[in-house]
Amino acid sequence: MNDTQGIRVSKLLAERGLCSRREADAYIERGLVFVDGQRVTQLGTRAAADAVITLAPEARATQARQATILLHKPIGIVSGQAEDGHQPAVSLISPKTQMAGDHQRFQPSHLKGLAPAGRLDIDSTGLLVLTQDGRVARQLIGDDSKVEKEYLVRVEGSLDERGLALLNHGLELDGKKLRPANVAWANPEQLRFVLTEGRKRQIRRMCELVGLRVTGLKRVRIGRVRLGDLPLGQWRFLREDERF
Template sequence: MEPVRLSKRMAELGLCSRREADEYIAKGWVRVDGVVVDVLGSKVLPTQRIELQRQAQAAQAQRVTILINKPVGYVSGQAEKGYEPAVVLIKPDNLWAGDKSGLRFSRDHLQGLAPAGRLDIDSVGLLVLTQDGRVAKTLIGEDSDVEKEYLVRVTGRLPPDGLALLNHGLSLDGERLKPARVEWQNNDQLRFILKEGKKRQIRRMCEQVGLRVVGLKRIRIGRITLGELPQGKWRYLRSDERF
């Protein structure tokens, strides 16, 4: 049984992200088998017990996750090609009146806030930004299998085997795609449920079967739905909500 870096093991256990783990270790907020470990790069065996001290738990409790109904024309992450990032929408006057988190907006909530998954500039709907490494790992970690659901308006004619190919049978960038769930919602709209998120995946999948996407909206990530959140507005993830 090989020892592994403590920060890596903490991330594997879902205690926090590796970046957060290094921060907690350096501050002496981590115990291994009851003993404080404060040396970065320390290694542990998979069988050893790892605990976060109160200070680390308090720091995690203060980290926020924000849900935005992203409009067209905003990028998910860093500003690019003259387009603004969705984070600029997070300001007090854009907070949805229906927010029931009990949290009050603070400038601190913008520090270290990063998108947990992409939504391209031409797409709308649910976008998650978080300060919490646990949330990011759940949604975009290598072993994440959280479902993302989309309503996709298309034009073109689908060949007889097109729907079957969309469900399972296509490849992108030389890699076979994971099975998806794709069905007609109405005459010109498909419902996609994916467990992965390659760049412009749905648009590229549709192109392979002769369809062109003219509208794309993400309506659900895991157990969290877009619900009644208006376009351009945002709300906090409540403490009782889980992806």
């Protein structure tokens, strides 16, 4: 297939969830990608949309060593890069803060390239995922991600049926309509939000639009993975039997 036909192999690998685009380019350069049984070594190589694309065993072994970590983020910690003197979430990942009884031993190599797959505001707490694995990052924060995130949100103010209906569907932020949500009262003081997107400060801004003020926000689930009994400020590895 010539250079103007087909789809870039790196894009196909990412779309199929085999790795991220960045990882795909690295694997191609190392000769660890095969298209219809033929080794590919040239960046930018294109292939048919239905081509059989596989990774060499060395690439799969590299992926198996990539860590995904679940952190119970405290308030006052930022998800990504340090800002305004606040600690980044990755600074909490150390042997001292690993949850007791976790199944895997921490290695310094687990910090290399470890980055949050999504964000949790500085004044919010709960489940935050950090990963070295581009497949996990794309699954959670890719443009086409539909993974649910569940939050318990403490609010002040009154909410009538119309306001609750708008929280579920009908609001827009920054001129763009929000995806349908699942919002209901968890108890007299807290709403339970289930979202499939993550706009900046989305829940707080949604609540403001219907006359509510958020006084506490905690993420308790991402996909099928729950915060559970993970202590505040501690972390654990994603288990092999867990899937988002």
